[in-house]
Amino acid sequence: MENKRKYVIPGDVITTGPFRPEQNVILDGNKIISTAIGISEIFDDSIKVIPLTGKYIPKIDDLVIGKVVSHTSLSWELDINSCYVGFLPAQDVFGRDFSAHADELSSKLKAGDLVAARIANFDRTRDPLVTIADRDLGKIDSGHLVSISTSKVPRLIGKRGTMIQMIEMATNAAITIGQNGWIVVSCETPEGLLKAKKAIKMVDEMAHVANLTDQVKEMLESKGES
Structure with a gap:
């Protein structure tokens, strides 16, 4: 029994031969081509791609x-x-x-x-x-790990770093952003830490909102933890 796994993107030829295309793959002549980003699995006589949603795909220098x-x-x-x-x-x-x-x-x-x-x-x-x-x-050495969708990382950084700078300045937090969607937040005050984490989660959940920067700013400027 053969079970080869590899990472594929749409258009990749996974293999050729007499395999039955099952999930997220198409048959083109004798080529089996992926239609999704994911992990291809060859199993007995069938082939499928398990889609990766939200998982980080490494890129050199990230x-x-x-x-x-x-x-x-x-x-x-x-x-x-x-x-x-x-x-x-x-x-x-x-x-x-x-x-x-x-x-x-x-x-x-x-x-x-x-x-x-x-x-x-x-x-x-x-x-x-x-x-x-x-x-x-x-x-x-210190800090709290916050996880967001990898696709939202550019929004959290903002144009020329505007969003992340605004969050850091308003909360006095030091924030390290991984391109893999993992972020470490360090802050000397519990209030600053809570607000920074809340702002990051707002970006994750509302990245599609047009006036997101204004909404995050408003939350950061509000008094207390509400």
């Missing part, structure tokens, strides 16, 4: 927030809110002279830790490689 799931002797595995797992090589953290025996990975990052990372390499055939070897990247 800034992402990852959560450490586990590690081997050579790398950490990060949950990046995707159908893919992010791999962070130990060498990236310990340096070039890293020794798998001498350096204990969990001394630097352990399960549950949040990391700001960048997608270093990704080609859809294997899980992406991530790096923290850059300024402002690495372990996130």
Whole structure:
């Protein structure tokens, strides 16, 4: 029994041959073509694409927030809110002279830790490689994780960063936005934290609204937590 899974986008030829197209695929001659973004599954004599809604598709150079799931002797595995797992090589953290025996990975990052990372390499055939070897990247020591739809991230940033700057200035919060829809909010006051989280959720739920900036501004300027 064969069960090959791979990430596909509309127009991708998944395979050729005598397969029965089932879900989100069409038959063109002897080619089976995806009609959706998702994971293709070949199963016995049939083929289907399981659509991905709201899941993050990695792109090289994207800034992402990852959560450490586990590690081997050579790398950490990060949950990046995707159908893919992010791999962070130990060498990236310990340096070039890293020794798998001498350096204990969990001394630097352990399960549950949040990391700001960048997608270093990704080609859809294997899980992406991530790096923290850059300024402002690495372990996130404090803050609250907020999740939004990946498609709403540009709206949260706003044109030239206007929306996120407005939220940060009004709440005195420091906000790190991952392109994967995970956002870390740090704030010294509970009120500021609540308002910043509320503003982010407003953007997530009302991204289609024309006067969204005004509505968020009004909420931020209102007194109390209402």
